[in-house]
Structures are given as structure tokens and as C-alpha cells.
Amino acid sequence: MDFLLSGVAACGACLFTNPLEVVKTRMQLQGELRSRGSYRVHYRNVFHAFYTIGRVEGLAGLQRGLAPGLAYQFVMNGIRLGSYAVIESCGYTSTADGRVSTFRSTVAGAAAGVAGGVTGSPIYLGMVHAMVAICREHGFRGLWRGSFAAVPRTSVGSASQLTSFATVKELVVDLQVFPKDSLLVALSAGMVTSVVVVFAMTPFDVVSTRLYNQPVDPSGKGLLYRGYVDCFSKTMRTEGLMGLYKGLGASYFRLGPHTILSLFFWDELRKLYQNHK
Numbered sequence: 001m002d003f004l005l006s007g008v009a010a011c012g013a014c015l016f017t018n019p020l021e022v023v024k025t026r027m028q029l030q031g032e033l034r035s036r037g038s039y040r041v042h043y044r045n046v047f048h049a050f051y052t053i054g055r056v057e058g059l060a061g062l063q064r065g066l067a068p069g070l071a072y073q074f075v076m077n078g079i080r081l082g083s084y085a086v087i088e089s090c091g092y093t094s095t096a097d098g099r100v101s102t103f104r105s106t107v108a109g110a111a112a113g114v115a116g117g118v119t120g121s122p123i124y125l126g127m128v129h130a131m132v133a134i135c136r137e138h139g140f141r142g143l144w145r146g147s148f149a150a151v152p153r154t155s156v157g158s159a160s161q162l163t164s165f166a167t168v169k170e171l172v173v174d175l176q177v178f179p180k181d182s183l184l185v186a187l188s189a190g191m192v193t194s195v196v197v198v199f200a201m202t203p204f205d206v207v208s209t210r211l212y213n214q215p216v217d218p219s220g221k222g223l224l225y226r227g228y229v230d231c232f233s234k235t236m237r238t239e240g241l242m243g244l245y246k247g248l249g250a251s252y253f254r255l256g257p258h259t260i261l262s263l264f265f266w267d268e269l270r271k272l273y274q275n276h277k
Contacts, residue, residue, distance in 0.1 A: 002085040005273060007078030009265035013258045014073040019062035020254030021069065023049045027247035028209045031239075046249045072120050080116030080154070081266055084108055084162050093166065100170050105163040113158025114151050152228070153204035160200040165193045165263050186267040190260035197259050198252045203244035205251060207231045 027043050043049035053061045087093060093105045169189040178184040211231055214224040225231035235243045 001273060002089075002270075003078045003082030005269045006081030006085065006266055007074035009269055010073040010077030010081070010262050011070050012265045013261035014066075014069050016261060017254055017258040018066050018069050019050070020250070020257065022053065022062055022064050024205075024247050024250040024254040025209055025213075026053065027250045028206050029213055030246075046253050049250065076116040076120030076154075077262065078116075079119050080112045080158055081162075081262075083112040083115055084158075085270065087112070088166075100163075100166045102163055102167065105166050106159045109159040109162035110155040112162070113154035113156075116158070117151055117154030153201065153208045156204055157197055157201040161193055161197045161259060161263070164196045165189050168192045169267075181271075183264075183268065186264050187260065190263040193263065194252070194256040194259040198248070198255050201255065202248055202251045203232075205255075206235065206244050206246055210235070 023043075023046060027046070027049055030043055043052060050062070057064075084093075087108045093101060093108050095101045095104075169185055172178060172185050172188055173180050178188065207228060211222065211225060211228065214222045216222055225234065232244070239246070
């Protein structure tokens with residue numbers, strides 16, 4: 001049941017944040033491996049990107065990829081959050097006195113992130129018809145092209161997200177900022193967590209996005225990057241540190257609300273289930 005509730009919570013968040021994912025991806029791919037000033041800027045900022053995509057492609061353009069996005073969120077976050085929930089319910093993320101253990105939560109969050117990221121990788125590449133085409137052209141292993149990039153991305157993102165969420169939620173209750181059973185406890189913890197996640201995850205998100213979207217040769221080998229480290233170093237060398245934080249605003253506008261909503265829905269669904277079990 002933990003896995004089902006986690007998947008439903010992530011899908012609920014995805015419905016609201018998919019347009020932000022479209023904008024984030026477009027901005028991260030803009031000017032790829034080009035130095036500043038040497039390429040045409042189609043999207044000046046997040047709001048301009050929204051306006052441009054909406055004007056040129058309409059509402060459908062802003063909700064492009066919604067179906068695979070929902071499938072990916074259900075599988076990836078269902079496994080990631082579900083695995084962490086099972087680990088947490090067994091008491092492995094707490095100290096002997098019942099407090100949140102930062103170290104244990106980080107390890108558990110990272111492990112859950114790896115499990116979810118690797119499992120969801122084929123769905124990230126496309127739905128059934130696309131998966132069939134990928135298998136036909138690049139073989140079964142092609143479904144996991146770029147999945148190695150998802151491992152550091154999802155492990156870092158999951159560890160920072162779940163650890164900070166548990167820690168901040170505990171702190172809010174200890175300080176009696178809101179009543180223990182208030183909806184505002186999870187909501188406020190999610191808001192703080194969203195900032196932590198975006199700064200920790202954006203460089204890995206940029207690399208992952210570029211690895212997934214790079215052109216490949218007939219054998220499925222990437223034409224722009226040899227691997228994760230190569231993509232990271234080329235981006236740093238060509239575009240500087242800010243290249244790894246390209247689309248930071250778009251990343252927050254996507255990851256921030258998605259983090260807040262998914263953790264809020266996840267926490268409330270788990271409480272609802274426990275109260276009616």
C-alpha cells in the first residue's frame with residue numbers, strides 16, 4: 001500500500017507541474033555546449049519561455065509528455081517514496097530515542113532514489129510505442145540509455161529531499177509552530193525542502209537531461225558525451241559553473257512545487273490510510 005499511495009501522490013503533483021517540466025527541459029537544452037553569447041536565445045527567462053511555448057505551441061505544448069510523465073512519476077516515485085516509507089516504518093531512519101537520524105535518513109533516501117531512478121528510466125525515455133522503437137533500433141539495453149546518469153541525480157535528490165523533509169517536519173513540531181496534526185506541518189516542511197532539493201539536484205538534473213536528449217549513433221552510443229563525467233566536464237569547461245545551474249529558476253518553478261505537492265500529498269495520504277486502517 002505504501003507504494004500505491006506514493007505513486008498516487010506523485011501523479012497528483014505531476015498534473016500541476018508538468019508544464020514547468022517542459023519549460024525547465026527547454027531552458028536546460030538551450031545553448032548546449034555553446035559559450036554565452038554565441039547562440040540565439042529563444043527563452044530569456046522562465047516567464048518568457050512559458051509565453052513563447054504557449055503562443056507557438058498552445059496549451060498542448062505546455063502539457064507535452066503528460067502521459068509518460070504520469071507513468072514515470074507513478075513508477076519512479078512509487079518505488080522511491082514507497083521504499084523509504086517501508087524503511088522508515090521499520091524504524092531504520094530513527095535513533096534509539098525515536099528522533100530522526102540524518103545519516104540513516106540520507107542513506108535510506110539515497111538507496112530509495114537509486115531504486116526508483118533505475119526502475120523508472122525506461123519510462124523516462126517514452127511510452128510503449130517509443131519503447132518498442134528503441135528496442136528495435138538499439139536493443140533492450142537501449143531502454144536504460146542514460147540511466148547511469150539518473151543514479152547520482154535521483155540518489156542526491158532523494159537523499160536531500162527525504163532527509164530535509166523529515167528533519168524540518170520534526171523541528172516544526174518541536175517548536176510548536178503549528179499543531180502536530182495540522183496540514184501546515186507537512187506543507188511548511190515541503191517548502192523548506194524544495195529549496196534544499198533544487199540547489200542540490202540542479203547540476204545533476206542538467207547533466208541527466210543532456211545525456212537523455214543527446215543524439216545517438218546506430219549502436220545507441222551518444223554523439224555528444226561519452227558518459228556522465230564527460231558531460232559534466234564538458235559543460236563546466238564550455239559554459240562554466242553556471243552552465244550546471246542553467247535553468248535554475250525553471251528548475252525551482254518545476255521541482256519546487258512538485259516537491260511541495262508530492263510530499264504534502266504523500267504525507268497526508270499516509271496519515272489518512274493509517275487513520276482508517
